[in-house]
Amino acid sequence: MMTDIEIADQAEMKPIKEVAEKIGLGEDDIEQYGKYKAKISLPVTAHPDKKHKLVLVTSINPTPAGEGKSTVLVGLGDALNQLGHQTIIAMREPSMGPVFGIKGGATGGGYSQVVPMEDINLHFTGDLHALTSANNTLAALVDNYIMRGNELGLDPRRIIWKRVEDVNDRALRNVVTGLGGLMQGVPRQTGFDITAASELMAILCLSTDLMDLKKRVGRIVVGYTYDKKPVTVAELGFADAITILLKDAIKPNLVQTLDHTPTIIHGGPFANIAHGCNSVLATKAALQLADYTVTESGFGADLGAEKFMDIKRRVLGKNPDAVVIVATVRALEYNGGVALADLKDEHLPELKKGMANLNRHIKNMQRYGVPLVVAINHFVTDTEAEIKLIEDNCKELGVNVVPVDAWAKGGAGTQGLAQEVVRLTDQQSDFHELYSLDATPEEKIRTIATKIYGAKDVEFSRTAKRQLKQFTELGWDKLPVCIAKTQYSFTDDKSQLGAPEGFTFHIRSLVPKLGAGFIVALSGNMMTMPGLSKVPAAVNMTIDKDGKITGLF
């Protein structure tokens, strides 16, 4: 069997100019980055004769067994186009750090891939690098400000702006900077996050144009004064300089699938430690140019889809017309207690138990009032009895189940899902919000934890309680919340699979992200900088004189 990279290598890509033309973008509407990548110039002109339908692809909680959400997403886009429904895919751009940690890219798999996959998974068009350097330029300016007189009285112990890198580097989680004496800065304890978790990444993803981005950058709170007043980037006078560094990164990137479906890849916040959705500008561009826009949100529907509905959707100004929840027999059985090594066999009782995970996600999405379908991503070990069990279960919840074979068959293996999606988007949907922005931050967190995660109660740490009070006093209480939580469980404990009940959800601390426009609530022991594994993927990679790579995916 061929690997993803081998399949991608054999692809015959069309020049990106041709892909752009297909969706009405001429040579002056794009800037090419090589022959097969382009940035889309802003603003994009809407095509009023399009249907502007929006489909959101999400999944059950991820497991080591693999779900293949991106693969289904890409297959669905291809299938819709094959059936004559003009479609653009809008997805997130991968973070490079994890590529060197755990083998695997973020561009789909098999015959449902986006290409050129090596480029997209490495430096791509430089968006994450632009974010990293903008973020760290701001950090250097802040430290320099403290050293050079510090007129506003920024408290070095209360700087909350951290540096970032697109590298999995646990040694940078907690650092002391500014050592070495008088001319080397002011010593203080701080840390690095991964770029995908940065506020600038969230800002890039939620901005509606360059001036909105500048306004958001200006609103960033970098820290507090000795008398605990927040200090923003605008007050320090750095907003324009940081915006200059992001003037190209704000433009969405255009690539294609193996089947030449136009694919806009832009913005890549993680859904566990950030808001997990691609950029508003990218999704908007797709909506303006296509009958059907197929987009994704990160990890399970408890994280990515919740944040899509409660954060991104409010800025986008458009509700999804249909939701696809991706699951696999294997992942559901894993959720039901089967060990990874045993997943090749049929396990009906455990499958039935594991269904609880899917059921909760279904009910959660139904709560928003959006038509939905469950896609079972096919593995060769699946049995008819297993599929039937899932179908029967979902029928009780009024949801259709469609098996798909996106990996091995691409769009051809996903046409059934495409037909169901078209049917759903023709239905009347009746969207309702999970929470009102007028609710307090505490109420918002409680609503998400109890209604979406299924918690019985929420426990706030002493720090978090103090922050809830402080944020309200500062007038930051009307923002949505973005919960940082393990992707593996509905709870804040990654070992609790299935659909636990009666548990208490723990909030450790809050972080104001006024530029992004939300409050981050850190649960459990979530880290905002990943580490590398004992044998990182890096050690098995090779490159030869022609630039041919192995071991990357």
Add this chain to the structure above:
Amino acid sequence: MMTDIEIADQAEMKPIKEVAEKIGLGEDDIEQYGKYKAKISLPVTAHPDKKHKLVLVTSINPTPAGEGKSTVLVGLGDALNQLGHQTIIAMREPSMGPVFGIKGGATGGGYSQVVPMEDINLHFTGDLHALTSANNTLAALVDNYIMRGNELGLDPRRIIWKRVEDVNDRALRNVVTGLGGLMQGVPRQTGFDITAASELMAILCLSTDLMDLKKRVGRIVVGYTYDKKPVTVAELGFADAITILLKDAIKPNLVQTLDHTPTIIHGGPFANIAHGCNSVLATKAALQLADYTVTESGFGADLGAEKFMDIKRRVLGKNPDAVVIVATVRALEYNGGVALADLKDEHLPELKKGMANLNRHIKNMQRYGVPLVVAINHFVTDTEAEIKLIEDNCKELGVNVVPVDAWAKGGAGTQGLAQEVVRLTDQQSDFHELYSLDATPEEKIRTIATKIYGAKDVEFSRTAKRQLKQFTELGWDKLPVCIAKTQYSFTDDKSQLGAPEGFTFHIRSLVPKLGAGFIVALSGNMMTMPGLSKVPAAVNMTIDKDGKITGLF
């Protein structure tokens, strides 16, 4: 008077495709990055009918008065083309960090500029970002290795591989990483350099192809074991992964001057803390495609030109056919003791005194046996008597002086210099090396310090002495040396202007750069990470809704 950015904004650039065609590169030989930038695919095929002449532009020691070496370089390239001598410019790519510290770009000025100047001075085609992420991925892998068993016994106190950023961030010069407990890495003291000073930047600049780059990456020494044995990247198994991150960065970038002279910009090591020359691959590409290649080296001839002759030239396998030393009346008078504010007036006695600086650079370049010319970059305050004084002085050394007005008149103001350069390159040159690679590192450092800098003696610190012994025992003594020294003086004290004599030069410590293929010798108190000034350029920058920038240059 218009600013550089205003002049550049008014430029009508040609599509980069057309610029490429002019030098025999078809659409398949380049990869476009937008309409006005491209990467040149490797390898480049030589055009055997070309003259392959190489001209090196260098200068006196820089002063706050400004010399305009890049401006003269660009003007010279334009002038040569205007006179019918087919020419390509090969220069370094700017580091982004200093752009936010001190106003000013590195793409020439006035009517002698390379465009698109904003792009080139900011993210350009992402080469420096690729280097940053490759460098820091390696750092993360090394720290992870120590935490995960550390089979080779790497001593955490003896790791010499530092992290880097393309940001002026003095707070990162000395840091403690790995804090926070068992799962957050192994605590150790380390620091960040600026990317332009990194060994990977030197490797990028000195590699002859992708496999040579991989070999060099493998040779990097990241640190020593507890029993003081060096450990290389190849031993750790990370060379391929790091090379993968540099597979595009290794390709030279093509842009154009305001006058459409093809300009290859690639690799940007600083000349004070690194080897200061653009990439061998870029210079080679230009040589293969042009009659005349005009290239530069950083800062004064004591730094950049010496490193060009003694480091880059050995890898390039081609001696310069002529050298241009750029000076200004103002800078020479500043070297003679005139205060910055008084430079608008005529100061013949101080000019005469300041000539000592130019004279030493002339004699140094003559030592290499290469024909040379002095270019006086014109300022409106220059008087005839001042120019005459310089001419008379240089005549005694057998060198012609050509005034140029590259800033205000572009190539038209630089044609006299172009004619003299053509005349010089037609002469027979008789190149001789400053030192043999067989000399010991101590001898090499003494040779550079006494013959080029004019030192009476060299004093090695206790650490440096120990390292000289250690490096010889390890068999690293046949490499050239790269001295890190202030650019403002021949000495290691930046306040000593002119041409000091009888001084002692101090070597603080050595750093092995086996991948780059040289030993760095740190003199005085040279920092490998710059800081920001009290009022950084960043605070005066603006960007509007159309992306128009002010205050950047």
